[in-house]
Amino acid sequence: MAIVEIVLGSVLASFFQVLFDKLASLGLSNAQREGAPPFSGISTDLLNNWRKTLDTINAVLDDAEDRQLSSNCLVKLWLDDVRDLAYDMEDLLDVLALQATQVKSGAKSSTSRGRINWKFSCFGQDKSSRSNLNPCLLVSETEVQEINGRLEDIVIRKDRLSLRENVVGKSYYTNQKLPSTSLPETQFFGRKKEEAQILERLVSEVENSDATLSIVPIVGMGGVGKTALAQRLYNDARVKSYFETRAWVCVSDVFDVFDITKTILRSITGLSCEGEDLNGLQVKLKDSLSGKKFLVVLDDVWNENYGKWTDFLKPFEAGAKGSKIIVTTRNLPVVSIRGASPYHLEQLSLDNSTQILKE
Known part of the structure; x- marks a missing residue:
């Protein structure tokens, strides 16, 4: 890096x-x-x-x-x-x-x-x-x-x-970036405190709240480790036992509601869903998530369009209370659209940065 x-x-x-x-x-x-x-x-x-x-x-x-x-x-x-x-x-x-x-x-x-x-x-x-x-x-x-x-x-x-x-949308670098996977990095430095704090937000429910779905945004500059941290959380044993179903999507430069919905549905059901239109995909996704506590990770999001967010989130309201969506992004306005409270990921300490360079 x-x-x-x-x-x-x-x-x-x-x-x-x-x-x-x-x-x-x-x-x-x-x-x-x-x-x-x-x-x-x-x-x-x-x-x-x-x-x-x-x-x-x-x-x-x-x-x-x-x-x-x-x-x-x-x-x-x-x-x-x-x-x-x-x-x-x-x-x-x-x-x-x-x-x-x-x-x-x-x-x-x-x-x-x-x-x-x-x-x-x-x-x-x-x-x-x-x-x-x-x-x-x-x-x-x-x-x-x-x-x-x-x-x-x-x-x-x-x-x-x-x-x-x-x-704020498609850029040269993000277009060259390979889609990240949910598999965690073999080497992970620092972030113990951050990992514990976000993990607590994931596996705890907000008191006196009727909201079914919560969004957990991880915000920080490029290369600071947002994706690596999200991968750790996604594969944590407590997370796996708390959520009935999970899905990971690398969104990157273009927030295509159809493609993202299709990727999530395929990840959850294992079906190809070829030939379906957006309405068909969302109906199937809603049925698949209905009454279940789920975790979805949207990695590297740039979209600030309220209309696209509204269209995308419709099927997820069918999930059980305590369902979460993690969003990793560089852009604070991305997360403000849904009124979510961002978790700001600061730069690594000098000791951890030095350790990364040594590796």
């Missing part, structure tokens, strides 16, 4: 939010000048342009993360450059924020003496103003132009790599 690459995409997505916050803070400082030259030495328009460009890059990070896992070296290099730019941009924004603080402090001092000096250029100050600033905190026009150039280069390469924005 390419742990470093998997973590990189998630870290970048979080780090971009830090940059957005810093840009917003500088923009607010500039706006409060009421027509005076900007605190930061960079115009509000330029800050807004940086924000828009970062939005464009941020929108394709999920797709880039998927594609680098398929050993696409050009995408990996692109992500590395995005990371380096993000770090350098943060450093520059921190300097601008300190510079803005110094200028603001100097402006207040001048106001108290009745002498307001607005001679503050786009990338520097006049001689008298400059003397009041720490020279280490001055941002040059060259540094700003360099950031602009790197931003433009990354956007151009994004287009050449055909990275897609806001990918």
Whole structure:
């Protein structure tokens, strides 16, 4: 498992939010000048342009993360450059924020003496103003132009790599992923606490609830171990004895109600069900599950369409109270559709990650 690459995409997505916050803070400082030259030495328009460009890059990070896992070296290099730019941009924004603080402090001092000096250029100050600033905190026009150039280069390469924005359905990586099975991994590291907590949710019934069916979502970033954990739970001895029937489906990129229903029915009954339409499949599935306590695992789900979920779940309401559906997904909105309480799977500890690398 390419742990470093998997973590990189998630870290970048979080780090971009830090940059957005810093840009917003500088923009607010500039706006409060009421027509005076900007605190930061960079115009509000330029800050807004940086924000828009970062939005464009941020929108394709999920797709880039998927594609680098398929050993696409050009995408990996692109992500590395995005990371380096993000770090350098943060450093520059921190300097601008300190510079803005110094200028603001100097402006207040001048106001108290009745002498307001607005001679503050786009990338520097006049001689008298400059003397009041720490020279280490001055941002040059060259540094700003360099950031602009790197931003433009990354956007151009994004287009050449055909990275897609806001990918929540079929993606390059999920299309290449082999359908996972319910068989557990031969090596399993960590997750003892998580396994015990989710197991308790599976084999216990919610008090004072009339609901027949409960959904147990396992949510986490790609490669964090959602499927491996679900496999462990699916094959646990307590789970096998608690549920009368079980079924496993790797959903992946396309949430096809017909195909998923057919796979579950075939898994439960052993019948091929060829020639049946969706209505026929759902009637048979409802009859097969009627009055039984069942467990179904939907692995790697991306669908956020409420209508598809409603159509898919109709046969499952016939099961006995205590029936469960485990959903593994990267997308939190997937599980919010049914109001299910998600179980967030965090990254492995350093010790367990190191052990995986050793193996």
